[in-house]
Amino acid sequence: MKHDLEKYRIKQLSIFSENRPGRLMDLARDMKEAQVNILGFTIAEGSGYGVVRMLVDKPEKAYEKLATQGHVVKFTDVLAVKMEDKPGGLYDLTVLLKEAGINIEYAYGYRNSPAAVLILKVEDFDGAIDTVLGSGRTLYDVSHFR
Amino acid sequence: MSAWNPKMEFMPKEELDKLQLKLLKALVHRLYDYSPFYRQRMDLAKVHPDRIRSLTDVAKLPCMQKKDLRDLEPGQLFMASNRELVRYHASSGTTGRPTIVGYTQKDVDTWTESVARGIASAGLGADDILQVAYTYGLFTGGLGLHYGAERLGCTVVPASTGNSERQLDMIKRLGVTAIACTPSYLMHLGEVSQRIGLDIKSDTNLRLGILGAEPWSEGMRGRMEDGLGVKAINIYGTSELSGPLWCECVEQRGMHVWGDQTLLEVVDPETGETLSPGEKGELVVTMLLKEAVPIIRYRTGDITTVDWEECGCGRSHPRLGRITGRVDDMLIIRGINVFPSQVEYVLMSNPELGNEFQIVLERKGALDDMLVRVELKPESFQDNVAKLESLKSRINERLKNTLMISAEVELTEPGTLPRFEGKAKRVVDKRNI
Numbered sequence: 129m130k131h132d133l134e135k136y137r138i139k140q141l142s143i144f145s146e147n148r149p150g151r152l153m154d155l156a157r158d159m160k161e162a163q164v165n166i167l168g169f170t171i172a173e174g175s176g177y178g179v180v181r182m183l184v185d186k187p188e189k190a191y192e193k194l195a196t197q198g199h200v201v202k203f204t205d206v207l208a209v210k211m212e213d214k215p216g217g218l219y220d221l222t223v224l225l226k227e228a229g230i231n232i233e234y235a236y237g238y239r240n241s242p243a244a245v246l247i248l249k250v251e252d253f254d255g256a257i258d259t260v261l262g263s264g265r266t267l268y269d270v271s272h273f274r
Numbered sequence: 275m276s277a278w279n280p281k282m283e284f285m286p287k288e289e290l291d292k293l294q295l296k297l298l299k300a301l302v303h304r305l306y307d308y309s310p311f312y313r314q315r316m317d318l319a320k321v322h323p324d325r326i327r328s329l330t331d332v333a334k335l336p337c338m339q340k341k342d343l344r345d346l347e348p349g350q351l352f353m354a355s356n357r358e359l360v361r362y363h364a365s366s367g368t369t370g371r372p373t374i375v376g377y378t379q380k381d382v383d384t385w386t387e388s389v390a391r392g393i394a395s396a397g398l399g400a401d402d403i404l405q406v407a408y409t410y411g412l413f414t415g416g417l418g419l420h421y422g423a424e425r426l427g428c429t430v431v432p433a434s435t436g437n438s439e440r441q442l443d444m445i446k447r448l449g450v451t452a453i454a455c456t457p458s459y460l461m462h463l464g465e466v467s468q469r470i471g472l473d474i475k476s477d478t479n480l481r482l483g484i485l486g487a488e489p490w491s492e493g494m495r496g497r498m499e500d501g502l503g504v505k506a507i508n509i510y511g512t513s514e515l516s517g518p519l520w521c522e523c524v525e526q527r528g529m530h531v532w533g534d535q536t537l538l539e540v541v542d543p544e545t546g547e548t549l550s551p552g553e554k555g556e557l558v559v560t561m562l563l564k565e566a567v568p569i570i571r572y573r574t575g576d577i578t579t580v581d582w583e584e585c586g587c588g589r590s591h592p593r594l595g596r597i598t599g600r601v602d603d604m605l606i607i608r609g610i611n612v613f614p615s616q617v618e619y620v621l622m623s624n625p626e627l628g629n630e631f632q633i634v635l636e637r638k639g640a641l642d643d644m645l646v647r648v649e650l651k652p653e654s655f656q657d658n659v660a661k662l663e664s665l666k667s668r669i670n671e672r673l674k675n676t677l678m679i680s681a682e683v684e685l686t687e688p689g690t691l692p693r694f695e696g697k698a699k700r701v702v703d704k705r706n707i
Contacts, residue, residue, distance in 0.1 A: 142657035144650060146687050172659045175666065176684045179657055198689050200650065204657045233658075249657075 135269040136257050137205040139187040140168075140247070143180040144200035147173075155180060155199065162186070162193035167273055168247055170236040181236070183208075183247065185273055204249065207256055208273075210266035211237070211244040221246065221265070228259040277589075278394040278426060279387070282534050287590045290533045295329050297562040298537060302326050302335065305568055311350055312568065332537060332560060333548050337571040343373045343514055354378050354566040364412040365513040365611060372412075375513050376566040382421065384563045385516040388532055389422020393484055395523035395530060395587065396507040398452055400427030403479075405448075407441055407455035408487065408609070410434045413678070414517025415487055415609065419454040422518075428452075435459070438466040445478050452482040456609040457490040457498070457506065461640030464502050475503035484509050486518060487609035489597050491707055495526075510594060512611075514572060515559055520594060525586045528593025535563050538592055539571070540580050543601045554579045556601050557594070575601040605701065607635065607642045610679045614700045617646055617681075620672045626654035626665055630691040635703045642705060644681040646673065649688045 145151050152171075159166060159182075168183035184190045187203065194201040211217045218237075225232065233249040245268065250256045260267055277283050285293070302323040305312035316322070319336040326332070343351065352359075360379050364372040377385070398404065404423045408415030416434055423430050431450060433441055441463060444450060453460060460483050467474050474480055483498060486509035498506040510529050511519035519536075520529040531538055537560040540549045549555045557576045561569040577599040582592045605612045614633060621631050628649035636643045648669070656662070666683050674680045692699075 140657075142655075144655045144662075144685075144687060146690065174659045174662050174685075177662070177686075179659055179662075181657065198687070200652045200655045200687055202655055202657060 133254055133257050135271070136207060136267045137253070138183065138208050138247075138268070138270060138273060139203045140206045140249075141180075141182045141184060141187060141190055141194065142202045142204045143182070143194060145171075145178050145180050147177050152180070154197070155194070158193050158197050158199070159184070159190060162189050164190040164193070168236065168238050168245070172234065181234075183273060187273075205253065207248045207250065207253070207260070208268040209246045209248060209260055210268060211246050213239065213244045217244070218246070221260075224259060224263050225256065228255060230256050230259060276394050276397070276399050278391045282532070283391060283395070283530075283589050283591065285534070285590055287584070290590055291329060294533055294537055294562065297534070298329065298332060298560070299323070299326055301560075301562055301568065301570070305353075305570065309351075309353055309568065311346065312570070329537070330548075332539065332571065335560075335571050337546065337558065337573050338569065339573055340373065340514065340575065343375075343567075344371055348374050348376060352376055352566055353568060359566055362412070363414045363417075363513050363517065365414070373514065375516075377516075378565040380563070381516065381565050381567075384535055385418060385519065386421040386425045388516070388519045388535060389418055389521075390425040391532060392509065392519070392521035392530065393419075393422055393428075393507075394426055395589065396484065396521055397482060397505070397524050398423070398426060398428055398484075402451045402482075403429040403431060403448055404452045404454060404484075405431040405433050405441065405445060405450045407433050407435055407453055407459060408518075413610070414511070414513045415454075418511065418517035418519075419484065423454075438463055439470060442467055442470070442472055442474075442478075445474075445480055446472065449479045451479050452484065453480060453504070454484040454509075456487050457483075457485040457494055458488065458608070458637075458640050458642060460485060460498055460502070460504065460506075461494065464498070465639050480504055483507060484521060486510055486521070488606040489707060491596075494707070508596065510597070512574065514567075515561055515569060515574075516564070523585065523587045523589065527585065528581050528595050530585065530589055530591045531580075531594050533591045536561055538580050538594070540578070541573075543577070551582050552579060554598070557597075573601075575604060577601065603701070605633070605635065605703070607644050607677075608679055610677065612644075612677050612679070616676055617673065618700075620669065620676050621646070621648050623672075624665070624669060626651055627669075628688055630693065631700060632691050633701045635701065635705050637705045644679065645684060646681045647684045647686050647691060649691055650685045652688050 165185040170181050172179040235248050237246045306323045315336045321334045358378045359376045361377045364374050406419045410416030483504045483506050495506045507522045509521035520531045539558040540555040543556040557574045559572045576597045578597050579595040580592050628651050631648040634645040669683045
């Protein structure tokens with residue numbers, strides 16, 4: 129099966145941020161001012177700094193705003209897997225990925241009734257898309273987040 | 275009153291002057307005849323050894339800077355062969371390059387004699403047990419005090435640095451009477467002892483501290499003497515001159531600098547002109563007896579005064595006052611000399627980092643804490659915490675190897691550190707000494 133893989137590359141914003149009071153507030157204000165809606169959000173904690181990861185409805189607009197405000201921001205491609213919102217859903221998916229030999233660099237989820245969404249950062253992008261779609265599961269494409 | 279070498283230490287001033295002149299003349303002749311480096315220097319300054327006829331003529335000789343010692347290969351400056359050398363020490367230079375100093379047996383003996391005289395004048399003797407809690411190794415503090423104290427007949431506990439609870443346990447169990455360490459480390463031991471329920475004043479025999487390698491104040495002296503019951507004695511020296519050399523006597527009014535080994539001057543740091551006795555300026559040192567690495571008019575960079583009046587203890591040798599500042603931007607952190615340029619050198623070798631950095635110094639408890647803040651270049655940011663962490667630990671490691679002390683590293687966002695027009699102010703020193 130051949131897929132149009134590019135549309136599954138979801139542009140996540142990754143922001144390098146010093147760990148000090150008010151820094152997240154600055155970020156949130158910038159998003160508010162740019163009228164950007166945040167759909168998914170997580171912070172990875174380093175020592176003395178954090179990496180903020182956000183899925184937003186207008187990635188380019190958000191990127192531009194953040195860059196002009198002096199934030200260190202980068203696009204990172206991630207996958208958005210539609211999950212069955214029931215016990216064992218995550219387990220089934222991880223079994224699938226393990227068997228395909230696909231390593232997860234990081235992941236985070238959010239619930240978007242009636243389904244749940246798992247955001248995956250993997251090294252083997254194409255392999256992960258093939259594996260997930262090949263199992264009959266759904267991957268959200270970029271249009272889902274606009 | 276105990277003295278290790280009364281004949282020398284109480285020598286009348288006129289005799290001491292004569293001896294110094296004799297030694298100075300012999301030194302410049304020896305260097306002119308046998309050291310290509312010094313000969314070239316003296317020719318350049320148009321000073322032939324025959325022109326040194328009085329002690330004040332020393333001012334005609336060219337000065338020597340820390341960078342001279344750093345930039346020269348040992349072979350260019352050393353006047354002793356491997357056969358004659360018995361030891362090396364090293365200190366941090368202004369860049370990542372350490373300054374190497376070699377010693378002949380006579381150099382070690384002269385140094386040891388100086389320390390033995392000094393600590394004896396401070397009240398130590400053969401009945402004392404001295405715990406040396408300076409670092410042993412390339413740093414001169416540990417071995418310098420160790421040899422001096424052994425020469426005097428003290429029992430030495432070579433504890434080196436670190437492991438405060440064990441240090442205190444030794445002090446208590448062995449009945450240690452004196453400790454040699456940085457003043458901030460003694461204050462730290464005071465804090466640790468409180469925490470573990472040990473009263474240094476009543477539970478131990480500790481009564482004297484030989485404290486140096488970093489600047490300290492009369493305020494700290496009061497706190498150590500009143501709080502810990504430890505008489506606080508100031509000691510001074512640097513590896514370029516040998517190591518720890520001169521300390522206060524029981525009078526605690528300046529550090530006796532042995533004139534039969536050393537000639538002192540105080541100069542205006544700007545013009546280099548000799549200042550009148552008692553005036554504050556940069557300390558310039560000529561080591562009259564050094565063999566392996568001769569030192570003439572070494573500009574220490576330390577701002578101080580020298581008192582030439584006879585001391586209350588009767589010793590005729592000049593006394594060095596407290597070091598009140600530096601001519602350059604050298605920092606002293608946990609007893610180790612650190613130049614911001616060394617930090618810069620390490621940081622700039624990492625392409626991931628920007629050009630701006632900041633050094634923040636704080637006292638955490640009694641000890642110095644060094645934080646290096648540096649900006650991450652936007653293009654080198656990757657959404658990968660493990661890679662960022664490994665960048666940090668790489669910088670950490672290199673700083674430790676270069677500075678010989680560890681520093682916290684903080685990656686900051688670009689544009690957040692202060693920018694400077696003209697001379698950058700990279701150091702924020704929040705320590706209240």
